[in-house]
Amino acid sequence: MRRIHNVFHLWTALAVRLLLLGVTMAVWPSAVHADAEASSDVPVTFTLSIKTSPSAKYETSETYDRADWRRAWTKAKTAELAEPSSVYTDTYIEVADEGGKRQYAMRADGVLFEAATGKTVTLSVKVRKTWRTNAAKLRKRHYGEIVDWDEAKSRLPLKAVVAVVDMETGLSFRAQRRAGSSHADVQPLTREDTAVMKQIYGGTWSWKRRAIVVVPEDGEQRVAASMHGMPHGGDGIPDNGFSGHFCIHFRGSATHGSGKTDLSHQLMVYKAAGRLSELYQAATPEQLAEYVFDALHQQDEAVLRAALQGTPSETLQTFLTWFAKIDALRIASMKPGDPHDGQVTAEVPLKVVWNGRGGGVRLESVRLLFVRENAHSPWVVTSFETGKK
Known part of the structure; x- marks a missing residue:
């Protein structure tokens, strides 16, 4: 009887383990194989791509099939962003396994971001470093060199x-x-x-x-x-x-x-050249305002999102609403900005003239608010306020 009792407990424990594994599969399909040792036999491939925007058809990519990445994938940590903000990147990773394919954007620190769910996926420091190194090599092949x-x-x-x-x-x-x-x-x-x-x-x-x-x-x-x-x-x-x-x-x-x-x-x-972020990070609030409205005028969402890196998601949506309704735009007036040495907040009032996609011309007063972490950090647009004049 004792042996039967032990077998019963063994099967019960196994059933519980399978149930937990099933829950894991429901939450995160790529974490099906929780045992890292067994994961090397599971087909998982990673395709790293560089492109100027999520919708760009022109991209430079490479597919990898590496056991160390597969093992790290089974241990990936997921989290939800408490305060979503805009994330601009030119680096994307497609993960293909038995459950299908999932698309992720990769931040500068190698952490993956899934815009549809607002979740981040973090692998080991070693894997993320390798991803960044490989992305840098692909970037050299993809972009052009800046030449005066x-x-x-x-x-x-x-x-x-x-x-x-x-x-x-x-x-x-x-x-x-x-x-x-x-x-x-x-x-x-x-x-x-x-x-x-x-x-x-x-x-x-x-x-x-x-x-x-x-x-x-x-x-x-x-x-x-x-x-x-x-x-x-x-x-x-x-x-x-x-x-x-x-x-x-x-x-x-x-x-x-x-x-x-x-x-x-x-x-x-x-x-x-793949260097928009570099340009924007060195900009004054007034320059950044010009960049933002020029992106609206040119109807280039990638250039706009790059200028709004770190902007609160609610403010980003306001800009995207403008993006959808504008056909052309120009800054009618903007006062020269005072030096912002040592400041961590700034305000840029201006007036813009824009043509709607359905016709008509409007003059509108706009006020952009900016913040930065310290005197040496890049400026971030935090608020976009309008008022017709």
């Missing part, structure tokens, strides 16, 4: 043919530099190239700026740049289906009319 205009124009002499790669769609076409002293005046090489360029712009020519990578014929260097999509001015290549030329800007290039750098183009150059 004085150097870019010597690398791309007149009549040089380059490949232009759009950072969102991944579409590419050939173009030739025909002129331009302050930036490159460029034309698609053939009718086929013109058709691809127009496809990038959704079938309609536009002045909107887009982040691109310019690749010379030798393919030795990928250069971060920005283009618009509006044929204008002089022509030079017959029968290419493009009446005029378009412009490509690099860091420090200027418009031929004003002789000044174009903010929209410069932001796109940094996007094409």
